[in-house]
Amino acid sequence: MPQSTQARAPLLPGIHSPQDLRRLTRADLPSLADEVRAYVLHSVSKTGGHLSSNLGTVELTVALHYVFNTPTDCLVWDVGHQTYPHKILTGRRERMSTLRQLGGLSGFPQRAESEFDTFGTAHSSTSISAALGMAMAAKIKGDDRYSVAVIGDGALTAGMAFEALNNAGVEDCKLLVILNDNEMSISPPVGALNRYLAQLMSGQFYAKAKSMGKSVLKGAPTLFELAKRIEEHAKGMVVPATLFEQFGFNYIGPIDGHDLDSLIPTLENIRHLSGPQFLHVVTKKGQGYDQAEADPVAYHGPGKFDPAVGLQKPATAPKTTFTQVFGQWLCDMAEHDERLVGITPAMREGSGLVEFEARFPKRYFDVGIAEQHAVTFAAGLATQGLKPVVAIYSTFLQRAYDQLIHDVAIQNLPVVFALDRAGLVGADGATHAGAYDIAFLRCIPNMAIACPADENECRQLLSTAFAQNQPVAVRYPRGSGAGVATSASLEGLPFGKGEMRRKGEGIAILAFGTLLQPALAAAESLNATVVNMRWAKPLDTELLIEVAKTHAALVTVEDGALMGGAGGAVLEALQAAQHMVPVLQLGLPDVFIEHGDPVKLMSMHGLDASGIEASIRARFKP
Numbered sequence: 001m002p003q004s005t006q007a008r009a010p011l012l013p014g015i016h017s018p019q020d021l022r023r024l025t026r027a028d029l030p031s032l033a034d035e036v037r038a039y040v041l042h043s044v045s046k047t048g049g050h051l052s053s054n055l056g057t058v059e060l061t062v063a064l065h066y067v068f069n070t071p072t073d074c075l076v077w078d079v080g081h082q083t084y085p086h087k088i089l090t091g092r093r094e095r096m097s098t099l100r101q102l103g104g105l106s107g108f109p110q111r112a113e114s115e116f117d118t119f120g121t122a123h124s125s126t127s128i129s130a131a132l133g134m135a136m137a138a139k140i141k142g143d144d145r146y147s148v149a150v151i152g153d154g155a156l157t158a159g160m161a162f163e164a165l166n167n168a169g170v171e172d173c174k175l176l177v178i179l180n181d182n183e184m185s186i187s188p189p190v191g192a193l194n195r196y197l198a199q200l201m202s203g204q205f206y207a208k209a210k211s212m213g214k215s216v217l218k219g220a221p222t223l224f225e226l227a228k229r230i231e232e233h234a235k236g237m238v239v240p241a242t243l244f245e246q247f248g249f250n251y252i253g254p255i256d257g258h259d260l261d262s263l264i265p266t267l268e269n270i271r272h273l274s275g276p277q278f279l280h281v282v283t284k285k286g287q288g289y290d291q292a293e294a295d296p297v298a299y300h301g302p303g304k305f306d307p308a309v310g311l312q313k314p315a316t317a318p319k320t321t322f323t324q325v326f327g328q329w330l331c332d333m334a335e336h337d338e339r340l341v342g343i344t345p346a347m348r349e350g351s352g353l354v355e356f357e358a359r360f361p362k363r364y365f366d367v368g369i370a371e372q373h374a375v376t377f378a379a380g381l382a383t384q385g386l387k388p389v390v391a392i393y394s395t396f397l398q399r400a401y402d403q404l405i406h407d408v409a410i411q412n413l414p415v416v417f418a419l420d421r422a423g424l425v426g427a428d429g430a431t432h433a434g435a436y437d438i439a440f441l442r443c444i445p446n447m448a449i450a451c452p453a454d455e456n457e458c459r460q461l462l463s464t465a466f467a468q469n470q471p472v473a474v475r476y477p478r479g480s481g482a483g484v485a486t487s488a489s490l491e492g493l494p495f496g497k498g499e500m501r502r503k504g505e506g507i508a509i510l511a512f513g514t515l516l517q518p519a520l521a522a523a524e525s526l527n528a529t530v531v532n533m534r535w536a537k538p539l540d541t542e543l544l545i546e547v548a549k550t551h552a553a554l555v556t557v558e559d560g561a562l563m564g565g566a567g568g569a570v571l572e573a574l575q576a577a578q579h580m581v582p583v584l585q586l587g588l589p590d591v592f593i594e595h596g597d598p599v600k601l602m603s604m605h606g607l608d609a610s611g612i613e614a615s616i617r618a619r620f621k622p
Contacts, residue, residue, distance in 0.1 A: 010035055017091050018065035018116070029066065029260050033058050037288045040084050041307050043096040048303040048427070049107055052285040052296035053082040053152075056182050056257075060150070060281060061085040063263040067271065068146060074118040074134045078127035078151040080108035081301075082180075083117075090116035100427035102596030108431060122431030123399065124369045125158030127151050128177055132164055135173040146174045146271065153181045154346060157368030168276050169248025176270055176277045181254065182285045244278045253280030258287055297349055319480035325455045326418050326476070327352030328486070329462045330389060334360050336490055339387040340466070343367060345374040351391035351420055371396050375403040375415075382413040387466060393421040394434025394475060405444055408471050412446045416465045422475035422513070423559035424588070424602065429595030434475070435588050438512075438536045439564030441473055448472040448496070449536040451513035451558075451566070454484035457493070461534070464492030475513065477559070478598075482517050496538040500547075502530040506622055508551040509612070510544070512536055512558040512566045519557050521609035526622055528555075536566040541573050548574060553582040553620050557612060559602075562587040584619045586612060 011028060012035040015021050024032065037058045044051045062085070064075060070090075077083045087105060088096065092114065098104025109117035119130045131149035138145050155161060156179065168175055244251045250273060255262045263281070270277050286292025291310040292299035298311055305311050334340045334356065342356050346369045357364040367374045371392065378388035397404070397419060408415050422434040441449050450465055450472060452458035458476050465472035501511075502520060508529035511519040516532050523530045531547055533540065536558075548554060556567035567585030574581065586606060593601060602608050606615050616622065 012036060012039060012088075012093070015089055015093075018070050018089060021062070021065050021089055024066075026260075026264065029062055029264070033062050033260065034288075036062065036085050036088055039088055039093070039096070041289055043084065043088075043099065044302070045305050045307045046097060047099045047101065048301075049099050050081040050084070050301050051289075052292045052299045053182075054084040055289055055292055056283040056285045056287045057082045057150075057180065058085045058287070059258045059260050059263060060178070060180065060283065061089060063260055063267055064148065064150075065089055067264060067267040068148060071116045071118060073146040073148065074131065075116070076119045076127045076131045076134070076147070076149045077109055077121055078149065078155045079124050080121035082150075082152075083109050086116070087114075090114055100429075100595050102594075102600055104595075106429055106595055107427060108429070120431075122428070123396070124155040125151070125161040127155075128161055128164035128168065131177070132168045132171065132173070132175055135168075135175040136171060139173045144174075146176060148176045148178065150178045150180055153179060154369055157346070158370050159372060165244070165247045165249070172275055174274075176279060177249065179253075179278065179280045180257065180283055181280060182283045244280075249276045249278035251278045251280065253278075254282050255280070257281035257283035319483050320455055320486070321480050322455060322458055322476040322478070323350070323352040323420055325458050325486055326391065326420070326462065327355055329459045329490075330356050330391075330418075331359055332488070333463065333466060333490060334363060337387065337466075338363075339385065341365065341381055341386050341388050343374050343378050343388055343390045345369055345371045345392060345396060347391070347393065347396075350393070351418070353391055371399040372403050375400040376407045378415045379403070379407040379411065379413050382408075382415050383411075387414060387416070389416045389418055389466070391418045391420065393432070394419045394437045395421060395425075395432045397437065397473075398440070401440065404441075404447075404471075409444045409446045412470050414469050415471045416462070417471070417473040418462065419473050419475040421478045423477045424593060424598050425478050426598035426601070427595050430592035433593060434477075435559075435561045435593070437473065437475055438558065438560040438566050439568075442537050442564065442566075442569060446470050448538060450474045451534060451536055452476055453511070453514055453516035453532050453534070454482045455480075456484045456486045457534070459486045460491065460493045463490050464495055467492055468495065477514055481514050493534065496535050496540060498531055498533040498535065498540040498543050500529070500543070501532045502528070504529040506552050507555060507616060507620060508547045508553075509555045509557060509616075510547070510570060512556070512560075515557045515559055515607060515612075518607065518609040518612055522613040522616065525613060526616060528616070528622075533566070536569060539569055539573050541577070544570060544573055545577050545579060548577075548579050548581045551581070553584065555584045555586060555612075555616055557607070558587040559607060560587055561590070563590055582620070584615065586615055 011032045037055060040054050092105060095105050100107045106113055108122040109120055111117055111120050127149035131147040135147035285296035286299055302311055330342055341363045342353055343365045344351050344353050345367055348354060348366055374390055378390050381388045419437055422437060425432045438449060441447050450461040452461045461474050465474050502523055504527045509519045509523055510531045510533050512533050519530050556570050558566045562585055565587050571583055
């Protein structure tokens with residue numbers, strides 16, 4: 001922190017709302033930004049969470065709340081993992097120690113949390129649509145207020161953002177779209193648009209003109225300040241016509257997103273302009289913390305750490321995660337079968353494709369934040385005899401549901417969907433929970449759904465899925481499992497077949513996925529039978545009916561939504577076989593489950609060993 005900032009009384013303790021912020025002088029704002037950045041770093045180091053993106057938006061956040069009359073003026077943050085400075089400045093500073101914890105602050109904007117969170121976000125590329133809706137509502141109601149959408153360059157790779165731009169460009173409303181260009185989303189940026197933005201920023205004519213103007217005017221402070229203000233509106237004369245102007249926006253920029261002396265006058269000028277405005281700001285992820293600047297991917301979502309030291313390798317090797325199991329399988333299968341291609345919608349690191357990209361660059365495709373395109377792109381590859389594997393989070397596959405049905409399933413194309421983050425994901429909360437995949441996939445003809453119980457079974461079922469001539473999803477949770485070592489074999493398991501894991505009496509527990517482990521633990525004290533079902537679709541109906549005929553009651557256990565889930569599939573199969581037996585369904589209830597420690601959340605919803613046992617005893621009194 002600069003010496004001048006250290007010598008003065010801290011400003012941040014006196015900021016309880018943007019109204020307090022707007023009482024400060026312009027000269028105070030750089031010092032406040034330094035304090036906010038230090039507070040973000042301190043907070044995240046204690047709780048874990050998103051860091052790089054938040055360090056990069058400090059000055060922009062300060063400027064927006066200083067210039068605009070929030071929350072009357074609506075501020076919408078795309079994705080929302082860069083809103084920690086926003087939370088700190090809007091009355092939630094003292095609750096930052098509860099971030100992403102059960103009962104604490106969300107890691108994303110949440111309407112129920114604060115009036116300053118005008119729209120809940122967490123999935124990418126929704127901000128322009130929402131802000132346009134707010135701006136048009138203001139126009140219809142006759143309200144004199146602005147709506148502002150802050151969207152990253154990575155998020156502009158999604159079609160939804162362009163649909164909104166196309167709509168907004170013909171509307172006469174008070175809408176400002178701010179492109180926060182940090183040259184990075186989560187993974188490195190990809191695609192033609194990102195190349196275009198890079199060329200725009202690096203144009204020699206623009207750079208030389210800007211440099212010459214500053215050198216000439218530097219000796220005249222008044223003229224220099226005037227030129228800086230004019231510069232934001234004159235850049236269109238220096239750079240090529242932009243894509244955004246073709247959409248009907250008044251394009252302004254690019255400007256330094258860490259320079260408050262550029263940001264604030266520009267935003268103040270924009271407030272007096274009519275029609276849709278587009279401001280291009282350039283920021284740096286991890287700004288102000290050297291380690292995060294050097295490696296923004298590693299510091300995108302770190303756990304707890306010492307800021308003075310930075311991230312350290314754990315003393316003991318961590319357990320292998322399901323993501324790592326998938327990444328290794330993908331490389332091994334690609335070595336074995338040259339038809340395999342890997343696809344990710346901008347989640348290379350999160351989905352475990354780093355090694356695959358390095359080893360098989362010609363068969364690796366990061367399509368950007370474009371889930372719909374990813375699925376149909378895979379379908380096109382499959383029509384030509386290739387074997388696409390789409391590595392995608394369960395929550396993000398929801399965004400490509402039409403393509404899943406229309407482009408893959410109807411045509412019965414052999415696409416493998418590796419669904420990471422199935423079930424509850426913990427700190428990211430309801431927006432990222434993979435609670436619905438069994439329910440929304442199970443109703444689609446031609447689609448199969450595998451639910452591996454452990455790491456080795458995950459590898460085996462991926463091989464099984466790859467061998468099929470139809471679409472198959474393999475769902476697995478975030479993090480590690482039971483710790484079962486994986487084999488080097490690429491042999492699969494029988495398609496659509498489960499296995500008996502424990503023989504008991506009276507009650508049979510049918511476990512889907514990693515809940516097999518707590519089911520086995522619960523069965524010990526109940527002397528219950530346990531079946532590892534492995535497949536939510538097709539069900540092993542032969543094994544199911546055999547178990548139903550030899551037990552007094554059945555219990556289904558899954559880490560997905562009960563409504564439409566695997567338990568429902570069991571009931572349907574029993575009814576079709578005209579075999580009636582009492583069934584207790586255990587799974588996730590019909591509510592959105594918020595952020596918190598996943599172990600605690602599973603316990604709260606009765607999906608740990610003791611919860612499963614208690615539910616069975618309460619229902620059947622064995």
